[in-house]
Amino acid sequence: MAAQYCLRMPGNVYCGEGALSQLRGILSGYQKAAVFTDKGIEKAGLLDEPVKYMKEAGVDTVILDELPSEPTYAQAQKIIDEFKASGADVIVGIGGGSVLDIAKLSSVAASEEYGVKELLDEPLLGKKKTDTILIPTTAGTGSEATPNSIVAVPEKELKVGIVNPAMIADYVILDGSMIKKLPLPIAAATGIDAMAHAVECYTSNKANPVSNLFAGEAVKLIFHNIEEACLNPEAAAAKNNMLLAAFYAGAAITSSGTTAVHALSYPLGGKYHIAHGISNAILLMPVMRFNKDACLEELSQIYDMTELGERSIRAGDKADKVLRRMEEIIANLKVPVTLEQFHVEEKDLDSLVEAGMQVTRLLDNNKKKVTPQDARKIYREIISGRRKEDD
Incomplete structure (x- = not known):
């Protein structure tokens, strides 16, 4: 058993039936939310309720939904560049592990000084620049709790974990309604x-x-x-x-x-x-x-x-x-x-x-x-x- 150890946890975790409604209060004070998700989540109607709460909070939204299920570092960088151009001041990740991983990565990689490729070699280069709210739509990856982001590196035919404590989420919402229709x-x-x-x-x-x-x-x-x-x-x-x-x-x-x-x-x-x-x-x-x-x-x-x-x-x-x-x-x-x-x-x-x-x-x-x-x-x-x- 390890002699020394450390626990890192998201800043605020909301759990249980109806927890999604907390999104209204969480977003108070933000101007524009970048919603990281994918086409499957949209098609399943899982964005409807969160977006409703964002509107009720008076927050503008931009939907970033071109995330592939197993992103390469170049695909992750493309989404991060779109996020940088959006002018959003808060990130809302709604999806499975890949979506949440790239949402977290965007919070530390939206920089002109380095990109995802550089973070593969030096993960701690990344500094938190944007608050993150993570809402899992699968009960499995645990990405909402970790400081890890996994991306594929095609030239090595391998997936690589970028691990940086700054990627720990600021807010997590665990609501069973988001996985009710999961195939x-x-x-x-x-x-x-x-x-x-x-x-x-x-x-x-x-x-x-x-x-x-x-x-x-x-x-x-x-x-x-x-x-x-x-x-x-x-x-x-x-x-x-x-x-x-x-x-x-x-x-x-x-x-x-x-x-x-x-x-x-x-x-x-x-x-x-x-x-x-x-x-x-x-x-x-x-x-x-x-x-x-x-x-x-x-x-x-x-x-x-x-x-x-x-x-x-x-x-x-x-x-x-x-x-x-x-x-x-x-x-x-x-x-x-x-x-x-x-x-x-x-x-x-x-x-x-x-x-x-x-x-x-x-x-x-x-x-x-x-x-x-x-x-x-x-x-x-x-x-x-x-x-x-x-x-």
Whole structure:
């Protein structure tokens, strides 16, 4: 467990049914809001209520809706340039992880002195210039709680995290009405992303009492709510619980950090454009099985706190039951567990291993050292769909 640790949190967090109405008061004193979103959010009608509250607050709006789902750093820069030209004095991010990531990045990158490309190498160059209000429309990424922004770097066939404490949001609104109509595939993938965040943070080398408080609560909420929240459109309480769980898991990231699941998933997004939540869902079980012997204590604690059964059984049995519960969730939500449908083949192993091993920021958090041979075995398992020994 880390000897020193720090928790960073958004300045104000509004939660629960009807929390969206707080937008009126939050926007008091601002002149013009830049609304970061995407076409899918608009088409689903999820902008209607927030824009209504913006009008009631007397704030002009400009809609920036050309955000792709997995943006490159150049695509992020294009949106940031549009934001700079808009003259807006507050940012409102309404969307999933990519939307919120670029909204946060815009708050520190709207400068003539540097751009996103420079922040890839020196993230702390960025200084907060504009307040941010983040409203997630998925219960999973936790982007609303973190100081991270993930962008693809095509020349490296990799996703890269830009991490800067200045990107922590000023305001967050968690309202279950914003995820009520979320399609099952997106709800499931993002929900499992939140599960990965929570479990990885709890088993990270940087885990500490503060991160464990949030990661542990996130795991409990997810284990007991994720299926109902995803499968039942009317499950308002479960959806609000999942929004809270995703936020808690994001808060845990700020104090601890994700591990090899996320590290090895970055090349899948960067090269093959596989959605972040799906990449993590595919890698979650192979990596956690690899990590099990190094994380018996932590997995045993997760078993106890989630009340999965009799506490008097051995730690190894508790760890197995936690892993089985995670597998059960993935199976119940019908999320892919192999790369078969994404046209990734054995011939791609070398490039995947090379790219994955570059993500040392996260690999260093993993309790069990991941060698290139280990990474190859894990990638081979998700390509073939079978567990087998490396050559």
